[in-house]
Amino acid sequence: MNRANANSAIARFRTGFRAIGAATFLLAAGMTHARADETTIRLGGVRSITSGVTALATKRNYFKDAGIKLEASDLDTSANSIALLSQNQLDIIEGGIAAGYFNGLEKNLPITMVMDRVSTPIGHNLMLRPDLKDQITDVKQLKGKVIATNGTGSVSTYEIGKLLERGGLTINDVDLKVLPFTQYALAFANKAIDAAEVIPPWTTQFIKDNIAVPFLNVDELVKPTPMTIAVVMINTDWAKKSPDLVRNFFVAYLHAVRDYCQAYHGGSIRKEYIDLVMSAGIERRPEILNNQSTWPARSPDGKINTASMLDMQAWYSANKMSNANFPADRVVDSSYADYAAKKLGPFELENTASTVPGCR
Secondary structure (H helix, E strand, O other), X not given: OOHHHHHHHHHHHHOOOOOOOOOEOOOOOOOOOOOOOOEEEEEEEEOOHHHHHHHHHHHOOHHHHOOEEEEEEEEOOHHHHHHHHHOOOOOEEEEEOEHHHHHHHHOOOOEEEEEXXXXXXXXXXXXXXXXXXXXXXXXXXXXXXXXXXXXXXEHHHHHHHHHHHOOOOOHHHXXXXXXXXXXXXXXXXXXXXXXXXXXXXXXXXXXXXXXXXXEEEHHHHOOOOOOEEEEEEEEHXXXXXXXXXXXXXXXXHHHHHHHHHXXXXXXXXXXXHHHHHHHOOOOOXXXXXOOHHHOOEOOXXXXXXXXXXXXXXXXXXHOOOOOOOOOHHHHEOOHHHHHHHHHHOOOOOXXXXXXXXXXX
């Protein structure tokens, strides 16, 4: 791939996928002012296609009917959001899992995971430079290679580590290079990296533009499954003060999650969901939204795979990115998801002909 193509690809990728700090934004246009009997909840989230869940819950009055006014803020990464959550600047956050969460537990911060936001299948892939596809055919051959990740303690690094273990390697056997996802295309083109842990929509676009080639499929190879890579977290001090409010929030939230899952499977709500995501500015490229492989899966019952979380915790600890291991009930509080799922009843897929895995 030449430099011009790489720069063109980067320009496309940066559209709609740039970190924009913690600027406050309203997820749904036309949000009404809070009624006297509405309670404000402050939520921060890292943008993704799944961000439309809160926009949809607002549009369809799920929050309003529960007496809730949502104040939503855009976050650049979930890493710095832990501080905002623990310092009571936010009540709830949506974002990816990282070593920082487990370090927060060690410091006894008032935080806990309560619901999944993204679970496999997620479409992540350890991709190679095209000129290396015939040279590297086994995991063992990655030894000494330069591999890009978006953060040292990120879930991408965990995924890389788990994939390397299949060849008897660890992250110490490779040269990990921390780069924003938006810089991967140029790094591949300049041969600054040999491989990278790539996420949608870049996985699809890199193949299309011959920027990189698939090598190791995370959905198939990283266990335990389903792997939860992004979650909803709460400030536990805040939650203890208003337990009914928090439970009601998650009933409304999970209602919209189930709508998302119907859209994910091509149900009647899909167009409405896509239109809402575009109008809210979460993702404005129709080619991304109309590509099923770019839609992250999630649980219609909000269920976090605790086994997956405990495996991540153990891996981060073994690789000196965190220092302690906690029991399952400290890592994940499933009570809110369980309550919401019971309130809403069993999830029934509208498009029963769908064969797409996930979101079931």
